Amino acid sequence: MIASLRMFYTSVGRKLVMALTGLFLCVFLLEHLYGNLQLYKMDGGKAFNEYGDFLVGNIIIRTVEFALFGGILLHALDGLYLTWRNRQARPVRYAVNRQAKNSTWFSRNMGLTGSIILVFLVVHLRTFFVTHRFLGADTSMAHDVAEAFQSNIYAALYVVAMMLLGAHLNHGFQSAFQTIGWNNKKYAQPLRTAGTLFALLVTIGFASFPIVFYFDLFGVASNILQSSY
Amino acid sequence: MSDSINLKLKIWRQRNHKEAGHFEMYDMPGVSTHMSFLEMMDVLNDRLIREGKDPVAFDHDCREGICGMCSMYINGRAHGPLKGTTTCQLHMRHFSDGETVTIEPWRAAAFPVIKDLVVDRTSFDKIIAAGGYISVNTGNATDANSLPVEKAKSDEAFDAAACIGCGACVATCKNASGMLFLSAKVSHLALLPQGEPERRERVLRMIDAHDESGLGACTNTGACEAECPKEISISHIARLNREYLRAGMTGE
Ligand code: SF4
Numbered sequence: 165m166i167a168s169l170r171m172f173y174t175s176v177g178r179k180l181v182m183a184l185t186g187l188f189l190c191v192f193l194l195e196h197l198y199g200n201l202q203l204y205k206m207d208g209g210k211a212f213n214e215y216g217d218f219l220v221g222n223i224i225i226r227t228v229e230f231a232l233f234g235g236i237l238l239h240a241l242d243g244l245y246l247t248w249r250n251r252q253a254r255p256v257r258y259a260v261n262r263q264a265k266n267s268t269w270f271s272r273n274m275g276l277t278g279s280i281i282l283v284f285l286v287v288h289l290r291t292f293f294v295t296h297r298f299l300g301a302d303t304s305m306a307h308d309v310a311e312a313f314q315s316n317i318y319a320a321l322y323v324v325a326m327m328l329l330g331a332h333l334n335h336g337f338q339s340a341f342q343t344i345g346w347n348n349k350k351y352a353q354p355l356r357t358a359g360t361l362f363a364l365l366v367t368i369g370f371a372s373f374p375i376v377f378y379f380d381l382f383g384v385a386s387n388i389l390q391s392s393y
Numbered sequence: 394m395s396d397s398i399n400l401k402l403k404i405w406r407q408r409n410h411k412e413a414g415h416f417e418m419y420d421m422p423g424v425s426t427h428m429s430f431l432e433m434m435d436v437l438n439d440r441l442i443r444e445g446k447d448p449v450a451f452d453h454d455c456r457e458g459i460c461g462m463c464s465m466y467i468n469g470r471a472h473g474p475l476k477g478t479t480t481c482q483l484h485m486r487h488f489s490d491g492e493t494v495t496i497e498p499w500r501a502a503a504f505p506v507i508k509d510l511v512v513d514r515t516s517f518d519k520i521i522a523a524g525g526y527i528s529v530n531t532g533n534a535t536d537a538n539s540l541p542v543e544k545a546k547s548d549e550a551f552d553a554a555a556c557i558g559c560g561a562c563v564a565t566c567k568n569a570s571g572m573l574f575l576s577a578k579v580s581h582l583a584l585l586p587q588g589e590p591e592r593r594e595r596v597l598r599m600i601d602a603h604d605e606s607g608l609g610a611c612t613n614t615g616a617c618e619a620e621c622p623k624e625i626s627i628s629h630i631a632r633l634n635r636e637y638l639r640a641g642m643t644g645e
């Protein structure tokens with residue numbers, strides 16, 4: 165056991181931690197997106213609120229929630245460590261460095277995009293999760309979502325954050341498969357394409373909520389704001 | 394097209410490992426476009442020696458793209474602007490008249506500057522020493538075809554074996570990671586039956602040697618593969634990761 169834990173300490177091991185936690189968080193994103201889609205049911209937010217109640221009431225989900233927070237923490241801490249360590253590996257920088265010729269900006273700035281996403285996550289959790297789970301809000305979750313996105317700053321913040329998340333995933337998704345060794349010359353391109361499609365799905369999917377709610381497209385926002393849920 | 398160009402060279406000068414370095418400018422009028430980059434450096438050094446100045450130290454040996462000694466970060470690219478080329482194989486026709494060419498040494502904590510453009514690549518030797526070998530019994534050589542190797546595997550192993558240990562992957566990587574070099578060595582031997590006896594220990598030891606030398610951790614940007622003069626693919630890094638998982642999850 166000790167021997168196998170040791171394998172996560174090397175540079176390759178650290179990268180494995182990034183990949184495994186990253187993929188786990190990708191699965192979570194899909195689940196979260198599925199939950200959010202309930203907001204589009206035009207039922208005054210009923211389905212969304214019920215789905216939320218179901219998650220809170222389910223013992224298995226509550227357990228997985230710990231793993232989720234653990235995963236986020238590990239992913240962030242390990243990422244910070246790697247960024248710091250990799251800076252030490254080049255103490256003197258190049259005067260001229262044409263990195264754009266050999267790699268994409270997003271692949272080189274995962275630490276930056278990741279940090280911004282982390283800050284966003286704190287704001288996001290504070291607004292919805294903390295308020296409902298710990299402070300006992302008297303309005304429904306669907307109602308709070310609809311209300312929060314009436315603010316243009318808040319809605320814009322979400323759209324920008326989701327675009328950064330997409331950029332992070334565009335590199336991260338295929339990178340994770342490379343790390344766990346599932347890449348070869350034949351898979352390289354399909355994996356990159358799958359990563360881009362996944363990133364697009366997540367960005368468009370999640371960013372649709374602030375946009376739809378802010379502009380009250382299809383009357384989704386008013387449907388929820390006017391209901392009694 | 395004219396056969397000669399005028400260049401300005403902005404070269405990193407550093408007396409030794411301890412002293413701080415700085416850039417110095419040199420005018421290079423009438424550089425023949427048929428020269429290789431290193432030949433141009435020779436012309437410059439010839440002039441510096443005549444003027445009683447200290448010539449620019451740079452590494453070179455074979456001058457035919459197979460030894461991996463020549464280095465130099467030229468205009469922000471390892472081995473200059475061409476794909477799949479070492480500095481010795483880079484010709485001056487790829488530069489334009491009046492251009493300023495910036496020349497820097499490989500920059501990495503694991504590759505300390507010895508003088509000017511010469512860096513110490515002992516880290517790579519240490520990685521090789523940690524596992525880049527196979528065990529062969531002494532005595533007569535075995536019959537050449539007694540060990541069958543699949544064609545696809547031998548081709549793949551050969552591709553990995555093409556690595557010349559130049560260090561361009563480290564130089565170009567934003568993390569100064571030696572993962573492409575390391576993976577080429579591990580991949581080469583992992584694919585062949587001769588590499589089988591040390592397979593597990595090899596990957597573990599070589600990664601430890603890599604990390605101890607201060608080389609960074611790979612984050613899959615793919616810059617190494619784009620700049621490697623032998624165009625080693627990062628699919629070898631994926632194989633290294635597989636080897637590592639396999640070795641890490643099985644016992645002694
Ligand atoms: S992998 Fe390529 S760039 Fe790196 S040392 Fe080998 S030949 Fe040079």
Ligand code: FES
Pocket residue numbers: 452453454455456457458459460461462463479480481482
């Ligand atoms: S001098 Fe040998 S590869 Fe350039």
